[in-house]
Amino acid sequence: MARDDTGRVSAAGTDTKELDTAIAADFFRRAKRVEALGYRSADAEFLTAVALLGGFFVRRQYRAFSGVGAGSAEVRLVGRAMTNGHVRVNGRTPALYRLCGASLFGAVGCDDPGSGAGRARRVAKQRLLVLDYWIAHIGEGRFLLTAAHKAAYFASLGIGEDCFPAAAGNRQTGRRFFPEGFPIGASGPGSESARFTYAHAGSSAHGMERHLASHEPLAAALAQRGIACEWVVLADTEAQFARLRDAWRRWRARAERDWSEGEYFELRRLVDKRRWQQLSRENVERYAYLSNLHGTAAAEQRYRAWARDGAQPRNPGGDFAASCRYREVLMEFDYAAADAASR
Secondary structure, eight states: OOBOTTSOBSOOOOOHHHHHHHHHHHHHHHHHHHHTTTOOHHHHHHHHHHHHTTSEEOHHHHHHHHTOOSSHHHHHHHHHHHHTTOEEEOSSSSOOEEEOOHHHHHHHTSOOTTTTOOOHHHHHHHHHHHHHHHHHTTTSSEEEOSHHHHHHHHHHTTOOGGGSOEEOOOTTTOSEESTTOOOEEEOOTTSOEEEEEEEOOSSSSHHHHHHHHHHHHHHHHHHHTTOEEEEEEEESSHHHHHHHHHHHHHHHHHHHHHHHHHHHHHHHHHHHTTOGGGOOHHHHHHHHHHHHHSOSHHHHHHHHHHHHHOOOOOOTTTTGGGGEEEEEEEOOSOOHHHHTSOO
């Protein structure tokens, strides 16, 4: 299975157990290359994770990852990284650190995730939230950190690139898959499920809405294979969750409505043709419910076109919303460093 760091899969065909081994080995290969730049093993692993998860960190995150208290270890890491030109201070106090330097990102094997970012505060806060979440769940199953690993995992399930979230790239890279860079959790073989992480930092739910929409084809492809999705939403205050929850409910209601419209059309055709013998009591009750849900002029036009042009089978996996779960995770850490970052 060959793959590159743009997320394009050159060849698929591996099983998920083999992929687990490959992903773990790949992370430590990257960390070894960073270690060769003059860092201790644990420090190199931390810098590798930070680079893959967005390029920002604060000192308490290093302490949580390495299991050390405040003191010489973090001072030594930051000092060496700054001397090597691999870290700079982004903001004021408390210090927010941002990775930099072609040699560091070359060793990790990824692009500088902060290059060209004009929304420093929002981007930095999202990355700190994600890094905290990843640190808190190390060892609790498979986490896909790179676009290549995500693409390879879903390809191993038989899902093609046309279902991946994507953004336009340049002539060299083409489309960029999984451009948000948020980690994706995946369960082990035999009990597959996917956890899509979204970190919120902002005053509106637009980011959440874009995240849901961009992952919808992937969720449908997973549902077609009997694989459930969980949407893990991170925020640092309870107040943020109200608007995110509303965005989730609107998205799910729309997805359910779109899917059930086909069911409504099928039941309505039986009613219109008076095929009562094909309708059970449950069918009638369901039809009454769906009639109320889809009783609009636009739905009426679509039904007439559907009946005239011939019934089309409903999209496999189109009922994905029924298997989607939503989970809020309150990140109770100090994000003042990101809040103070320049816009």
